Structures are given as structure tokens and as C-alpha cells.
Amino acid sequence: MNHTLLDSSIIPSNTTGKPSFAVVGAGVVGLCVALEALRQGYAVTLLDSNEPGTAASYGNAGYLATELIDPLATPESVRSAPKLCLDPDGPVCVPWKYLRHSIPWYAKFLAASNTANAQRGTQALSALNQLSVAAWQRLLTDIDAADQIIKVGNLVVWENPEKKADAHALIERMATFGLTCEYVEGQRLADLEPELSQQLSHAVFFPDAYRLSDPYAVCQTLYNTFIERGGQFFQQKVMGLEAHHKAIQIYLEDQKAYPFDQVTVCAGAWSTELLKQVGITVPLEAERGYQLTFPEKNQQHLNHMVLSADRRFVMSPLDSGLRAVGMSEIGGTSLAPIKKRYAVLNKHTKALLPEAYSKGKEAPTEWMGHRPTLPDSLPVIDQHPTFSRLSFAFGHQHLGITQAAITAELLLQKIQNEPTLLSLNAFKVDRF
Template identity: 60%
Template sequence: MENNTQSPTLDNKKPETTSSFAVVGAGVVGLCVALEAQRRGHKVTLIDDKAPGKSTSSGNAGYLATEIIDPLGTPEVLRSAPKLWLNPKGPICTPIRYITKAAPWYWRFIKAAQPDQAQRGTEMIHQLNKESVGAWKRTLTDIGAEALLIKGGHLVVWENPDKRDEASKLIEKMHSYDISCELVDGNNLALLEPELSQTLSHAVFFPEIHRLSDPYDVCKALFDAFIKRGGSFISARVNAIQPYEDSIRLVTTQQTETFDRVSICAGAWSKTLLEQVGIHVPLEAERGYHVTFPNDKTRIHHTILSADRKLVLSPLDAGLRAVGMSEIGGLDLPPIKKRYQVLREHTKGLLPKLFDNPNLQSSEWMGHRPSLPDSLPVIDQHPLYSRLSFAFGHQHLGITQAAISAELLLEKIEMRPTRIPMEALRVDRF
């Protein structure tokens, strides 16, 4: 049963259980699920063929984007999509070799972007985001790593002074959802961020936004706590899932094991695993890129989203990171190299002094966001085999929603009241 009743906190008594619980996928969502299952008394094994936190989770901007409440597909996005697509330096692209494969996903995306469905998506994302910071505080406090969560504030900036109405509309919408923000003009923006280009016209400031010190460091802290508490890690790929009424068998590249419960949290790699158990979801790998400048994290004090350039700048412990691009491109194609240059050009437009250094160092990365056409994750159990559960498909909000997703999933598995309704997050909704 699902309702809006607040669920127990971490301080409540753990249930009596010795059940074995496997989590497939050691990204940030899988790590949060593994820890939450441990807290609930389960004996947990984490399985991934990649090092924990080293895949998609390591490369994001690291901020809890609770102000991003709209799905990726909205009527406004559909209207602007052709212009964005035709811009060679724009944020949207589909590799030529993948267009045919991407077409069915885009068709579902267009349908999900219709006004009524998009609004329902906004309401659901807002509910998840509203709970996300509290869940992260509980998670990190529980493992003694609360210092990794920073209340740093966030800026959405515009270069074109003719777009002040966009800022006003954003503020009006945010206030309608009780999200704190305010308009900042160019002069005050320069006080907040002196290194930003003087050509910036105005911004919207979100004072309550939090960020992680570094996404990989947080994943490492989660994994270290999981191991110290008796968790096991198997470095292997899961080749087959065999569900039974009283157990779930996993066949991996290393061994075959049987567990009382299994949760699939494998991000963009979840789709093929679900197909083995009769579930077909329109999950696509939405490729994102970043360029990190390791010696320049102190150039900015807040996370910054450029409304014009569609990229995020983030001051992480790993360095100043520029994150952007949205490519429905699958899991196998190599990165498009020119995307890194576009990110550098956009970064220079916002932080010109950064490029005065003739010895400027930087690194490049491309990862795979797990995206569903309606921009909502799956947090659910198999309709026939309740011992098999799922948490994946968080698109751009994996870091934001990881901790709350873990809490919701364990609430659902243990048939406790969930703190928000979860009908929209069913695995069979497609």
C-alpha cells in the first residue's frame, strides 16, 4: 500500500531478518540501495563488473538539482528542439549511426511531452526532489560523512538582457512550488561570482541548493561504509537472472549464486537484464560529457547553469567541472570528440580568465545517463516476482534522487507506507 505517510527514519528499530539481498549495479543508486538494505537488516552483496562509483556516477556535476522539476520533454522543449538540434554547438545531438535505433525512443518522448503528461511528470519529479536533500542528510550522517554534503547555492545565468522575462517566469514557477529563489542583476552577480564574464546580464539565485564535494568521493565513502558493515562485493557482470517463487538466481561471469532478494540498479545497463524476466522498458543511454580543470575549483563558489549555453559549471574537489550535452547514442559508440571542444568554448564564454593560463590542464569524460521517455525513474518490484526489484532510469537526476530512491524502494519491498505515492514509477507503466 502506498500513501503520503512519513516513513520511519534511520533511528527506528531494524526489522528482524537474515535474508540475502543482492544489488546489481554499483553506481550511486545501487550503493544507496545496498546501504539502505543493510540498515534494514539484510545481508547484502553488491555486484558490478566496474569499480564502485567509477562509471556514470563519477562524472556528473555533483549538485542536487532540486530546482529542476520539469521532465526533459515538455511542450516548450518540443518547440525549441529543432533550433537546438541544428546548432552545431548546441546541447542536443544524436550520432548519425544511432538515429534509426533512437527513433522509437524519440516517438515515446514526444508523446510524453504533451501538456497533461508533462505536468504529471513535473509533479512527480518535484515530490522526489523535495525529499532528496533530507534523504542525503540521513544517508551521509549515518556513515559519518555529512561533511561531503555542502549547502553552496546555485545560479542560473543569462547573457542576453532581453531574456529577463525568462528569469521572471522561472522565479514565478519556482515560487509556486515553494522553491526559494531571487533575481540577481549583473552588478550583484559580479559580487557573487567575480570570475564570471562581465557580459552576463542577470541570474536567478537558489540559496538552498546543495552539492556533493565530489561525486566519486561520495560513492567511495558509501562503498567503504558498506564493506565495513559486512557487505560483500563481487566484481563480475551479471549474464542471467532466473527468478523463482522463493529466490532469485544470478549467473555472473564469476559464479552462480542464489539470493532471497535482488534489486537491479544498473543504470543504462538495466534494460537487457529486465528483458530476461519479461519486462520491456524504453530505456536509452543518454550520453553526457564533461571537461574538468583540476587546478581551478576555487574560481567559482556556486554551481552555475547557463540558460543560454545549456551547461553546468561545478566547483568540485576534483576541480572545476563543465558538464553538458544530451545525446541518445546507446552504450557502444565512442565519444564525439568535438563535444569536448564545445564544452571548452562555452566554459571560456562564462569564465574567460580561466583560459589566460597557457598551461591550463583538463581531462575529458563521457558517460551514459539512463533515460526513460517520461523522465521518471523506475522504483518498483517485478509484477510477478516480488523478490526482484528495480531502481534505475533517473536521467539527469541520479545523484539528486539516489538516496530517496533507496529509501522508497526498501519501504516498498518491506510493504511499509511509502512517503510519496509511487504509481507513476511502476516498471510496467509503458
């Protein structure tokens, strides 16, 4: 990956005559915002202490989860939380070393989980997700990479035959939001996924679900196009922000101030401290997620995305290999991964897809990333309430890949005072 290291030098002055635009954070959301800003006529500088696409964007399942329309905070999730947390093989974990730090976030999570708030969250997520696939198609077509979005279909599967009513309830609920799906079992299920464990009872099939070819590969494509179109990237940590009405000042590791006409913060789980410097406090936490990637490129084992309703994890047949993704723990950005989580993820994957562990198969690689998660599960897509030259796009929790392209379109529409494709009131930065 070719990029420029700042190394205490001065960012080249903008000689294009275009308004300058800095994007802080080179994950998938930041890359989409940077490309959209270029397309809208800005001279764009991308800043990140890591290489593009190597943080939370690197290891996700890669599928556009348009059917995930419910926030994490609901009355049902609160009722089931104690049982899930106490289950040693469950999907929700509490790192005890971080509990004291996370208590304020959990308090806001509880406040967000009442019925009225959860329903508003569902409406907002549904509206955003409905626009997400088309936005990705526009973006990838524009950069000559339309083949990197793939219609693959998604299966929500159950092992317990007593949960057939849950499947039918899911179908009815999805229909109210315009999402097409069908009930499958027996031979139909076996035809869809021949290698899945015979222990499966039934499933709900979403035929119109899409995935990206591979999240990191897509990020590389976005970045390479950004550079080819005249954007510049500096691998530097942004140390500070200072907001003014005429410009936004960015402070880098050389302690110098760099003024930009527009700045967008897309720093994911690391956005909190930068926002504090401009007078905004957000209850953002790093929700740690774990993944396994099986290295066989040409032996995917699965034809579709598979989400286990019983075990609550996802298996994804990416171009780079089969990936299993799961676990949810509010654990900050500095704790080391908890090795037991990988063992649980292996256990669940092997139960459903034993062929992936057959003799002679190479063991999967392990990875842990930090999802930027707010208590109400809604992202921030907004401008600073006082300094409109400063804007924000972060907090997409489990839906960063899904919502990245539409977030970029909406944010640039707002920055340029154009009508937005949907109301952004639910995504305000000061809603807490």
C-alpha cells in the same frame, strides 16, 4: 579500493542467518540501495563488472538539482528540438550512427511530451526532489560523512538582457513548488561570482541549493562504509536473471546460478537486457553526457553552481576541481565519444569563465558518461509485478545523484511493505 574478485569461485554462503540481498550495479543508486538494505538487516552482496562509482556516477556535476522538476519531454522541448539539433554549438546532438536504433525511443518521447503527461511528470519529479536533500543528509550523517554535502547555492545565468522576463517567470514558477530564489544583476551578481564573464546580464539565485563534495569521492565513502559494515562486493558481470516466488537466481560469468532472497537491479543504462529476461521491456536509452574537469584543487573560479540558460550547460566547483557538464545525445553504450562535443563545451566554458583558460593553466581532462534515460524522464522505483522479490531502481537521467538516497529509502520501504514517503505509482516498471 579494496574489493573481492569472484574469479570463478563461489560466492560465500550466508552464515549470518539474515535474508540475502543482491544489488546489481555499483553506481551511486546501487550503493545507496546496498547501504539501506544493510541498515534494514539484510546480508547484502553488491555486483558490478566495473569498480564502484566509476560509470555514470563518476563524472556528473555533483549538485542536488532539486529545481530541475520538468521532464525532458514537454511541448516546449519538442517545439525547440529542431533548432537545438541544428545548432552546431547547441546542447542536443544526434549521433547519426545510432539514429536507426533510437527512433523507437524518440517515438515514445513524443508520446510522453503532451501537456497532461508533462504536468504529471513535473508533479512526480517535484515530489521526489523535495525529499532528496533530507535523504542525503540522513544517509551521510549515518555514515559519519555529513561534511560531504555542502550548501553552495545555484545561479541560473543569462547573457542576453532581453531575457529578463524569462528570469522573472522562472522565479514565479519555482515559488509555486516551494523553491526559494531571487533575481540578481549588476553588483549583486558580481559579488556572488567575481570571476564570471562581464558579459552576463542577470541571474536567478537559489540560495538553498546543495552539492556533494565530489561524486566519485562520495561513492568511495559509501562503498567503504558498505564493506566496513559487512557488505561484500564482487567485480563480476551479471549475465542473467531468473525470477521465482521463493528466490531470485543470478547468473554470473561462471554460468552458475546464485539464489538470493531479494535482488534489486540498479544497472543504469545497462538494465534493459536483464529486465527482458524476466519478462519486462522498458524503453531505456543511454543519454550520453560530456564533461571537462579543470585540475586545480584550490582555485575553483566559482563560488556557486552555475547553469547557463543561454548555453544550457552547468559549471560546478567540486572539491576535485572545476567541472563543466553538458550535451545530451541518445547514443547507446558502445559508440566512442564525439570529440567535437568537447570543443563545444570548452567554447561555452571559456565564454563565461575565461580565467579558467588563462596562460599557464593546465588544460581540462575530458570524460563522457551514459545517463540512463526513459522517455518520460521518470525513474523506475518498483518491484516486479509478479515476483516481488525482484525490484528495480534505475532510469534517473540527469538526476541520479539528486535522487539516489531517497530512491533507496523508498525502495526498501516498498520491499518491506511499509508506508512509503510518497506514492510510487508514477515510477512503476510496467508503465510503458
